[in-house]
Amino acid sequence: MVYPISATKLNAYQRCPYAYFLKYEKRVPVTQGFGSVVLGNALHDALAQCHGTWTNGDRVPDWDWVSGCWSRAAASLGDKLTNKQVREGRSILENYYQKFIATESVFRQPLAVEGKIQATLQFENLEFSVTGRYDRIDYLDDGLELIDYKSTQTATVPEKAEMDVQLGLYGLALEQTYGQSLKYLSLLFLRSGEKVRYRATDRQKRQVLRVLKDLAWQVRHENNAWQAKPGKQCGGCSYSQYCIAVNQTPTPEPIGTKIPSLQLAFSLG
Ligand code: SF4
Structure with a gap:
């Protein structure tokens, strides 16, 4: 069984397994506003x-x-x-x-622009298919730098824990794809001209492997409760109406649109 994973999904799982379950396992739809992109x-x-x-x-x-x-x-x-x-x-x-x-003396071509990161990782007989998008990958003398352009009005940086997951997962995936280690992930804020650079470490990769192992266990043991993890993210949670952690009488969970083949595959474990 192949299980698609990305830094966005892994961060969502770290924030709250129950909200993750509703969004990605049960596929309960949410109503969201769309800004101009x-x-x-x-x-x-x-x-x-x-x-x-x-x-x-x-x-x-x-x-x-x-x-x-x-x-x-x-x-x-x-x-x-x-x-x-x-x-x-x-x-x-x-x-x-x-x-x-204009400030550079040379303009080297990057390794790649606007591409997809794809790799596979195995846990508990579950194959994670890692996917992600990047804006640019530059060669450095001792590894790779992944560049992520941000065009938002305000230069808000993600929390450290979220960056650690992104760095760890992309580090593992890029090693598999290019046989080179990730040295930095840089956020480049186009409006302000700020560049925020994060160093990649082995600790981040070990942390991601631990979270993936935990997620694999949850996926393979379907009757396991995906625990709600209340925190500051609850205020913006689209699933709070179903959540016992923040409601005395939560709305019953909707049926969702979980893919039948995945349900079948889960039961094989
Ligand atoms: S309200 Fe909080 S604890 Fe409940 S599902 Fe949402 S994020 Fe998790």
């Missing part, structure tokens, strides 16, 4: 073009060339971007250019 997607696209298609040796591109990447990315979206967003995007990208490209 079009500008963010266009910026990611322009940066992928910029870093992925510059083939002029080590020479640093000029602003006109980078600006052309933005024009193409924005044009590919037709009228999904407003004129104001097109101007805003160009301004964000120019800020990025001045801070991270």
Whole structure:
């Protein structure tokens, strides 16, 4: 049996196994608001073009060339971007250019841009299929640096525990994919031009292996209770109405849309 896992899922499991169970095992739907992500997607696209298609040796591109990447990315979206967003995007990208490209003496091509991380890990006869997305992977002298672009209005960094899971899981997956160790994961805030760099360690990988082992056990023993873990995340939890930890009389759990083949596979353990 193959069980898909990602840093997002693993962090959700660490926060609260019961909320994880409702979301990923039972697939209870939640109603969420959708913010506009079009500008963010266009910026990611322009940066992928910029870093992925510059083939002029080590020479640093000029602003006109980078600006052309933005024009193409924005044009590919037709009228999904407003004129104001097109101007805003160009301004964000120019800020990025001045801070991270114009200041460099060489412009090396990255190992990869806009790709998928894929690897497999085994526990309790359960194969985890690790998946994740990255914006850019750079070669360093002694390993890899994973770059994650952030286009949010505010430069909010995730909690340390969440970054540790991301670093540990990606570290394990990248070793399998590229045979190289992850040295850093960097969050690059496009609007403010801030770069926050996290160092990858063996401790994070060991921690992720422990959490995966625990999750494998929960998945294989279907009658096991996925324990609610109350904490500060409860205020924003979409499943609180079903949760006995925060309700004296919770709403009965809905049936959900769990995939039958997974249920069958679980019972084999
Ligand atoms: S309300 Fe809190 S304890 Fe209950 S499921 Fe949500 S996160 Fe878990």
